[in-house]
Every structure is written in structure tokens, then in C-alpha cells.
Amino acid sequence: ASPQLLLALLAGEGETDAAFRAESGGLLVPRLRPAPAMPLARAGDEALDQVPDGYFLITGGTGGLGLLAALSLVARGAKGILLVSRRGAIDPQEAGLFDRLSGALQGQGGELHRLKADAADYESVSAMVRELPRLGLTTDQRAEEGGSSPGLVGIVHAAQAPLGYLDLAQQSQSQFMA
Known part of the structure; x- marks a missing residue:
């Protein structure tokens, strides 16, 4: 030196x-x-109007925000939706949204899966990810080039965090890793 x-x-x-x-x-x-300024996407832009082939995983997917995100993706051509929630069940007050989503996906030959996982718990999310191949899905798009198995192409985080998760000092390691 x-x-x-x-x-x-x-x-x-x-x-x-x-x-x-x-x-x-x-x-x-x-x-x-400083990074160079990037143009903002605007409604009507072609990039916003089309989605890639594959599956979109939506945490908080059985609640209102998650279902609205799924409907928006399906309106842009998404054919695979994975709704992830802690209970795995549809919130009763959101049954109408779920029915609209299910009908829209069926109408365009898409698939809808509900999965149970707590987005705030690392082990729960890991177990859910390990289950994806059982559904015929992969999380590695590179492995599927030229293959027939659909890949995971997007994640929407629409899960609401309980108030206790806002304080990082109070989180367990599993909560922090999730």
C-alpha cells in the first residue's frame, strides 16, 4: 500500500x-x-396497459386493496393471480370483489389460487414459496426460458401491517426477515 x-x-x-x-x-x-431524472409513467402509456405472461402474487390478496390490485392486473391481461393472506379466506365484505375477479379470470382463461401465509412471518412466507412448485409454478423465470411452466413475474404487497410491526425495535427476527 x-x-x-x-x-x-x-x-x-x-x-x-x-x-x-x-x-x-x-x-x-x-x-x-444524483441520478438522472426518469420520466413518469402516465395512464394510457403502453407500458402500463400490458403485463407480462406469468403469475402475480398479491399479499393481503383477499382484502379489498389486494382484490382491487388483482382486478387491475386482470384488466391489463394478467392470466395468473395468487392471492395470499393470513387466513386464506375471502373477507365476507369483499365477496363481491372476489366474484368479479374470479369471473374476469375465467372469462379470459386465467387461473386464480388462494394461498395461506402471513407476510409478516419469514417462516410462513418461506413455506408458501416452497409450495409454489406443487401448483406448477416457479419463482425463477430464467429456469423457465423455453419451458412450459409459468413463472412468478410480479409481487404486489397489499397486506396491512398490524400496528406492532411499525416499531422495528420490537420486531422478532422472523418478523424483520419477512
Whole structure:
């Protein structure tokens, strides 16, 4: 290492996060840079009007927000919807939305599955993901190139967190990992 590099590391100069890479012979310090502005998508944009082939997993999928998200995806051509919720059952007050979703998917030859998993619990989500192949689904789109099994192409997180989950210091490791 160069003497200048060693002095820079020892002096600290207010840096709290730095790394020395021998192979490049330099001190690396992370820096934020402004990113170029990206255009916002607007209603009517072609990119918003079409969805990729495959399945969309929606946490909180049996509640009103999740069902509305599913209906929006189906209106754009989605043919595979996975509704995930803690109970796995449709909220009684949302039965009409569920019936609309089910009818819309049937009308375009799509599939609808309800799965039980708590989006706030790592083990519960892991167990649900391990069940996807049983439904003929894969989570790895690359493995399916040229194959016939549909892949998971999108996730919508519409699950509502209980108030206790808002305080990170009070979460268990499983809650945090989920």
C-alpha cells in the first residue's frame, strides 16, 4: 500500500465507511450521486396497459386493496393471480370483489389460487414459496426460458401491517426477515 493511502486511513478525515482494496490499490469511500431524472409513467402509456405472461402474487390478496390490485392486473391481461393472506379466506365484505375477479379470470382463461401465509412471518412466507412448485409454478423465470411452466413475474404487497410491526425495535427476527 502507498504511504498516502495508509495516512488517509489512519487520519480518518471524518470518513465512517471506507474500504481498502489491495487489488485496485485504492481507498474506496461510498458517495451518493444524483441520478438522472426518469420520466413518469402516465395512464394510457403502453407500458402500463400490458403485463407480462406469468403469475402475480398479491399479499393481503383477499382484502379489498389486494382484490382491487388483482382486478387491475386482470384488466391489463394478467392470466395468473395468487392471492395470499393470513387466513386464506375471502373477507365476507369483499365477496363481491372476489366474484368479479374470479369471473374476469375465467372469462379470459386465467387461473386464480388462494394461498395461506402471513407476510409478516419469514417462516410462513418461506413455506408458501416452497409450495409454489406443487401448483406448477416457479419463482425463477430464467429456469423457465423455453419451458412450459409459468413463472412468478410480479409481487404486489397489499397486506396491512398490524400496528406492532411499525416499531422495528420490537420486531422478532422472523418478523424483520419477512
